Amino acid sequence: MPADHAASAPRGAFITVEGGDGAGKTTLVRSLAACLSQSGHRVRVTFEPGGTELGTRLRSLVLDPELDLGDWDETWLFLAARASHVQEVLNPALSAGELVFSDRFGDSTLAYQGYGRGLDLDRLRRLNAEATNELQPDMTLLLDVPAEVGLARTRVRSSDGDRIGDADLAFHRRVNAGFRALAAQDSERITIIDASREAPTVLADAFEIVHGWLDARGNDSYNVAR
Ligand code: TYD
Numbered sequence: 001m002p003a004d005h006a007a008s009a010p011r012g013a014f015i016t017v018e019g020g021d022g023a024g025k026t027t028l029v030r031s032l033a034a035c036l037s038q039s040g041h042r043v044r045v046t047f048e049p050g051g052t053e054l055g056t057r058l059r060s061l062v063l064d065p066e067l068d069l070g071d072w073d074e075t076w077l078f079l080a081a082r083a084s085h086v087q088e089v090l091n092p093a094l095s096a097g098e099l100v101f102s103d104r105f106g107d108s109t110l111a112y113q114g115y116g117r118g119l120d121l122d123r124l125r126r127l128n129a130e131a132t133n134e135l136q137p138d139m140t141l142l143l144d145v146p147a148e149v150g151l152a153r154t155r156v157r158s159s160d161g162d163r164i165g166d167a168d169l170a171f172h173r174r175v176n177a178g179f180r181a182l183a184a185q186d187s188e189r190i191t192i193i194d195a196s197r198e199a200p201t202v203l204a205d206a207f208e209i210v211h212g213w214l215d216a217r218g219n220d221s222y223n224v225a226r
Helices: 005-009 024-039 054-063 070-095 107-115 122-130 147-159 167-186 200-215
Strands: 013-019 044-048 099-103 141-146 189-192
Touching: 013 024, 013 070, 013 107, 013 200, 024 099, 024 141, 024 200, 044 070, 054 070, 070 099, 070 107, 070 122, 099 167, 107 122, 107 167, 141 167, 141 200, 147 167, 167 189, 189 200
Parallel strands: 013 099, 013 141, 044 099, 141 189
Antiparallel strands: none
16 A cells, blocks of 8 residues: 555544453443444444454353363463454454444453463563554553452342353452553553442543543544534
8 A cells, every 4th residue: 555545544543441340341331432422423332352253252162161271271262352353343443434442452361361360471462462463552441440349240240150250359359450550551541540439420531531532632534523
């Protein structure tokens, strides 16, 4: 592709929402997308593991409490789901100039498999880069809630077993501490939001942060209202 064409091709914005189990990501992403669509943005919502046929099938495998998986087996499944998500959903949506929200992405692998399971972080970073062909979020919202609070929420919501959600409290604490460490290492990209507050307050905060960021960015390929 000639350089001038590449420069003029639309490129949407890629925002990820991360956090421990029960942090409220799914509700937040849906509400945030609805608010931003109403203000004229072309918004796409997607999630991991899932978002593609392969991702959906891998999700049921990786979360199956009946399946005895090693920590690296678990990691490969998340990475395979991510690779298909990037190729089939994220890259096409970004090339079409959309504002894309993903409920989880590469930081989840660093927090859960790296800080939580104790796998080598540098190797996980390299594998994430391979699986995503170097796609990085433009911005990330980290919903931070104490592990006890998050787990209590998920246990009220569902009694179905989940290999990862059912891991012990110490594991979930390491995951949360891992997410905070990632935010400290990359404070330009990752903004921490206190998600122990009521959902409308968390949404108002998130909306203000994203709206301010979009305004400052000034790229409006995904704003159909302008
Ligand atoms: P999700 O359905 O988003 O869980 P929740 O809604 O409870 O937050 O994700 C499923 C589980 O998979 C969750 O426990 C986090 C875990 N996970 C990883 O361990 N590594 C990963 O790379 C991803 C994407 C998810």
